Amino acid sequence: MLGLSLFSLRKRLTKEKYKTTAMHFEEDPTAFRPMKVTASKDIPVGFETEPFTKKWTLDKGRIFQPWPNSKTFHNDYPSAHDLNLRAPIEAGCQYLEYMGEFVIKFFGKEYLGTKLSASFLGFVYPEDEVTIKGVVREKVAEGDAVRLTLDISALNQRGENIMVGTASGLVH
Amino acid sequence: MEKIFSYSSCREVIESHLQLMAQQKGTPERKLTMDNIKIGEEFEPLEFAFTEEDRDMYAWANDDYNPWYMEDSPWRGCIGTPTCLAMQTLMQTYGHYGVQQKGINPPGAVVHNKHEYEFINPIKVGNKLRMTGKPVDKYSRRGRDWIITEHLVVDEDGKEIVRMRVRNAWPIVVQPEEKTN
Numbered sequence: 395m396l397g398l399s400l401f402s403l404r405k406r407l408t409k410e411k412y413k414t415t416a417m418h419f420e421e422d423p424t425a426f427r428p429m430k431v432t433a434s435k436d437i438p439v440g441f442e443t444e445p446f447t448k449k450w451t452l453d454k455g456r457i458f459q460p461w462p463n464s465k466t467f468h469n470d471y472p473s474a475h476d477l478n479l480r481a482p483i484e485a486g487c488q489y490l491e492y493m494g495e496f497v498i499k500f501f502g503k504e505y506l507g508t509k510l511s512a513s514f515l516g517f518v519y520p521e522d523e524v525t526i527k528g529v530v531r532e533k534v535a536e537g538d539a540v541r542l543t544l545d546i547s548a549l550n551q552r553g554e555n556i557m558v559g560t561a562s563g564l565v566h
Numbered sequence: 567m568e569k570i571f572s573y574s575s576c577r578e579v580i581e582s583h584l585q586l587m588a589q590q591k592g593t594p595e596r597k598l599t600m601d602n603i604k605i606g607e608e609f610e611p612l613e614f615a616f617t618e619e620d621r622d623m624y625a626w627a628n629d630d631y632n633p634w635y636m637e638d639s640p641w642r643g644c645i646g647t648p649t650c651l652a653m654q655t656l657m658q659t660y661g662h663y664g665v666q667q668k669g670i671n672p673p674g675a676v677v678h679n680k681h682e683y684e685f686i687n688p689i690k691v692g693n694k695l696r697m698t699g700k701p702v703d704k705y706s707r708r709g710r711d712w713i714i715t716e717h718l719v720v721d722e723d724g725k726e727i728v729r730m731r732v733r734n735a736w737p738i739v740v741q742p743e744e745k746t747n
Binding site: 423424425426448449454455457458467477478479485486487488490491492493494495497498499503505506507508509510511512513514 | 627629677683
């Protein structure tokens with residue numbers, strides 16, 4: 395009987411512990427996060443969009459160009475070494491997607507009709523993180539709409555420019 | 567939402583990409599050299615579909631699970647990412663010239679250098695698409711050769727989807743501090 399009482403007491407105390415201890419649930423780092431401020435006629439020149447960061451891993455490169463079916467300097471170490479690269483580098487097509495993500499997040503439905511230009515300046519190696527951010531450079535009225543032109547930068551964790559781009563779109 | 571990824575679906579994607587390359591008539595004999603580039607010469611058209619497997623692969627590889635891609639969009643149905651057809655432009659160009667990215671053709675490999683888009687209509691998942699393209703400029707500068715190509719993608723109804731202008735250069739230049747020891 396004493397044992398049963400001790401057991402019930404222990405059970406009750408455990409419940410109490412979990413009632414008062416807040417569970418820490420981590421956020422999914424890959425979950426879709428829309429921009430808080432998107433393209434509108436009110437946005438001023440000089441406005442900086444909220445940045446977002448992407449991490450490139452060898453696994454992601456091997457999904458984008460499925461390995462080992464396809465072995466290139468984007469997903470295969472020996473192939474990269476053959477070209478004097480210390481490790482595989484991210485495909486330009488893959489980090490172009492960061493620009494695409496920026497354009498559709500910022501312009502929303504009005505991404506149709508926009509123009510995007512992206513130039514690759516540096517290599518992205520496994521485990522590198524790239525932060526993408528845009529700045530409104532120009533705002534010009536075109537009839538009822540406003541044309542916003544943004545300079546987009548993509549910097550790695552060392553502050554090096556990986557990619558630069560320009561996006562220009564009409565906002566109604 | 568639950569993210570469903572299947573590696574076998576990625577194998578399907580690479581198989582479809584290899585088939586796309588095979589549509590081109592490039593051979594190692596038709597090398598990527600400045601002499602072989604004929605400005606205005608049309609590449610063989612590429613016909614393909616942007617499938618659900620392509621959509622999943624792009625989402626997984628880039629951690630981009632926009633509900634417009636995965637669930638539904640203002641255009642009724644899922645769409646592809648705006649920039650998802652970049653790979654196909656390289657397939658069309660590299661396929662035409664028989665590029666082999668092992669430093670064989672051309673020596674030192676080709677690097678994708680600049681990409682321009684004009685987004686016209688959304689890329690609907692499952693729609694059949696057709697890409698045409700041609701070289702529009704070529705030059706040699708700073709020890710490298712450069713080719714600029716233009717591509718147009720239309721859907722099965724002939725509606726324009728996206729226009730692209732692409733710059734590629736060869737060989738790859740590696741900065742001294744990045745070389746292997």
